[in-house]
Amino acid sequence: MISNKLKAVIRDVHDFPKSGIIFKDITPILLDAKLTKEVVSALAKDTEHLNLNAIVGIESRGFWFGIMLANELGIPFIPIRKKGKLPYKTLSYKYDLEYGSAEVEVHEDAIQKNWNVLVHDDLLATGGTAKAAAELILMQGGSVAGFSFVVELDFLDGRAELLKYSKNIISLTNF
């Protein structure tokens, strides 16, 4: 089962990026080319019924499986990046963090009106960034078809933040 295989390789890194946090490092998955393909296949199987027109991947770990999934499904990939990183004209969305705020952007001509768009990121924690990505899709007249994650941290209940955008919230393994 993919969940158990992922649990066997995802690495806990203590006190990253700051003291008290146990970070889930997914880079060991990428060292296992066979498992990487299984992850892409599992995400494709769980999302192909959504009739997606595009996938947005959140900088920068969300680029990894997001772009492989888009390539597997044969649909456009659209990067969502932190403010100031995308070169062309952008739409941006600002959101609150525990301390301070963050802002993410998408190219203003990337998402077409009425497109069904999946939000992909490596990990669902509190859901703040995924929610911001959903808002950017709506700002461009797209629909939020769902969310996919490699890892979901159940105890932070980010899922509750995302349900108002879509009931399709896919994660391959939960902690």
Place this chain on the structure above:
Amino acid sequence: MISNKLKAVIRDVHDFPKSGIIFKDITPILLDAKLTKEVVSALAKDTEHLNLNAIVGIESRGFWFGIMLANELGIPFIPIRKKGKLPYKTLSYKYDLEYGSAEVEVHEDAIQKNWNVLVHDDLLATGGTAKAAAELILMQGGSVAGFSFVVELDFLDGRAELLKYSKNIISLTNF
């Protein structure tokens, strides 16, 4: 021909990231799923004879085609990131820029001794970051099998900086 198809969609953005720079925006390639697959196939065709064991992709635009190429070839993908972004223990390499310096890192257990490793990035400009990636491969006992880029800026002659690491320098389109 792939070079002409790329030239038709790569977008010039003036004065990004700073005044006087004409930035080559490759995100329109990613909006065209068919062309994206052609780019991955072209990179695979140009690199499959190198008997690669792994690909390192440079943060963060180098993640895009780097990881799709690794997935296509069925080999590990290893992210190289700016200092402080990788969670686990790292090796790092510091290099000079026109003004100041930069530092990139790789997880210390990612590259195995004697592996043939390809460096991938979206664009070859002066070659400083690609060179730093090559140094990180050598520090881990790997061999630099070559370099691949989607775009090469001929007038900056970054190629000259990289030849001492490998004569295999592949770029799909040149400006």
